[in-house]
Amino acid sequence: MKHTEEGNGRQRAQFATRIGVVATAVGSAVGLGNIWRFPNEAGSHGGGAFMICYLFFIFVLGIPVIIAEFVMGRSTRANEIKAFQRLAPGKKWYLTGYIGLLASLLILSFYSVVAGWTMEYFFLSAFGAMPSETEGIHNHFAGFITGDVRPLVWTLVFLAINYAVVVRGVQKGIERLSNLLMPMLFFLLIVFCINSLMLPGASEGLKFLFSPDFSKIDSSTLLGAMGQAFFSLSLGLGCMMTYGSYFPKSTHLGRSATTTALLDTLVAVLAGIIIFPAVFTYGISPQSGPTLVFETLPAIFINLPGGIVWSSMFFFLLFLASITSTISMSEISIVYFVEEKGMTRRGATMLSIGIAMVFGSLCALSFGSLSGWTICGLTVFDLFDYLSSNICLPLGGMLTSFFVGWVMDRKIVRCELTNGGSFRFRMLGAVVFLLKYVAPVAIALIFLHALGVI
Numbered sequence: 155m156k157h158t159e160e161g162n163g164r165q166r167a168q169f170a171t172r173i174g175v176v177a178t179a180v181g182s183a184v185g186l187g188n189i190w191r192f193p194n195e196a197g198s199h200g201g202g203a204f205m206i207c208y209l210f211f212i213f214v215l216g217i218p219v220i221i222a223e224f225v226m227g228r229s230t231r232a233n234e235i236k237a238f239q240r241l242a243p244g245k246k247w248y249l250t251g252y253i254g255l256l257a258s259l260l261i262l263s264f265y266s267v268v269a270g271w272t273m274e275y276f277f278l279s280a281f282g283a284m285p286s287e288t289e290g291i292h293n294h295f296a297g298f299i300t301g302d303v304r305p306l307v308w309t310l311v312f313l314a315i316n317y318a319v320v321v322r323g324v325q326k327g328i329e330r331l332s333n334l335l336m337p338m339l340f341f342l343l344i345v346f347c348i349n350s351l352m353l354p355g356a357s358e359g360l361k362f363l364f365s366p367d368f369s370k371i372d373s374s375t376l377l378g379a380m381g382q383a384f385f386s387l388s389l390g391l392g393c394m395m396t397y398g399s400y401f402p403k404s405t406h407l408g409r410s411a412t413t414t415a416l417l418d419t420l421v422a423v424l425a426g427i428i429i430f431p432a433v434f435t436y437g438i439s440p441q442s443g444p445t446l447v448f449e450t451l452p453a454i455f456i457n458l459p460g461g462i463v464w465s466s467m468f469f470f471l472l473f474l475a476s477i478t479s480t481i482s483m484s485e486i487s488i489v490y491f492v493e494e495k496g497m498t499r500r501g502a503t504m505l506s507i508g509i510a511m512v513f514g515s516l517c518a519l520s521f522g523s524l525s526g527w528t529i530c531g532l533t534v535f536d537l538f539d540y541l542s543s544n545i546c547l548p549l550g551g552m553l554t555s556f557f558v559g560w561v562m563d564r565k566i567v568r569c570e571l572t573n574g575g576s577f578r579f580r581m582l583g584a585v586v587f588l589l590k591y592v593a594p595v596a597i598a599l600i601f602l603h604a605l606g607v608i
Contacts, residue, residue: 176417181335181479193426196363202366207380214593218555219589221408223394225407226562241563255487264538274304280462284465302519302522306519323499343424346424349464359432385547390549390597392550487505520534552593559593
């Protein structure tokens, strides 16, 4: 049976190069969460102590679950719903795929709002229109997000850019853009690290980040580190499964999963090197979320020599991280509409981005004229964030790891991880053990913690 990309008999697309495989997978994982969520979590949980726990969970939780998604994707060459159906015919496991599909649409909608903010601030910086005083920057941000027109316009523009990329397909759109943008993103990160290491508070910031105080490790630190490892890698969403379905048979899944996890972690660590020297130099808090990115850091950059350049580069960096993540989220629903509903890629892309534009508009306006629209006390933006991050992702990740560890035929897992027996994958037993016993329990703890049960 041939698996098609367009629903019209053509053979299903694959990534063309090894670099493309890594660039697209890393681009899917790297996002705004690496650049502001990691420093925020590290600052809240003891710096170096959090770092040690985070790295531990990347290896025992992150890499095995990435491998699980890669195995399911490549072995079936299908969207995530069809993947579960083919691997467990006649069972209800395919419902797990719908959890990821829903999460992808919710995240794409509210994530694009924040990505639109980065575009607004890039143009403010590039044209020298950024306020020069801290109070002015604060007032501008508050006035901007509570307005209606500009946040809405930027959200729609960002989603239109997504459309222009993903409508071109896997190789000409997603892979080509990822090959271009990921090296650029790492270059900008390194440039910012060099600048931060020249600040007066650099040594204190690095000591906080890399010198662990083990007395600060408690249940909150462990749960925070597990959550960051899980969400940073986009696990439970289906991005890695979808991209895995485009991998050539020659791709080494174990090596690709490890490379993806390590490069994603490197981005988070580099973000910490950028943030914490500034924190200790200027006496600010790293725990302020969007305020840190859109108020505190611009106030620092604008007062540095060449501040316009630094500020412009920073928000362009955030835009790059946003676009590489959202194209993978878009692809989840696009390939579903193509393969399950028989749509052309153009039609599926228009439908997927159209849904995100409607939902994204509601999210953009939820800070302004729709701020009074609440469900259980949550605005549309906060509701989408809560449902996807606290429920859909951990639930999807837990079920996926359990499925590969306990339900999926072990012969298929072994075949995919050894490329049909062409080499020996020495960590096969360890990966299966982690997927069966460790990952489901760890993700369940994240899930219960997110719900406030523990």
